[in-house]
Amino acid sequence: MSTIIDLLGTQAGYYLDHVCKTIDKKLIHIPEPNMIDKAWVDSDRNIRTLESLQALYGHGRRMQRRGIHIRSSGSCGT
16 A cells, blocks of 8 residues: 555545545445345346356456356346
């Protein structure tokens, strides 16, 4: 943490002590293993679109460890 403070210099407090008062934290979807289930599955998107979203969110070293899964109510032909 001290390296970050050193890099930020005189503005460290401005960035590290900031508390957002304009966006409720309940509206922010932080990537997690069931991200697609929580944020997208109740939308009107078809299963192929959800699979594409899963691939996008699941790409990268961080998500490779956590994984993201979608629920399918039926066969999607794969």
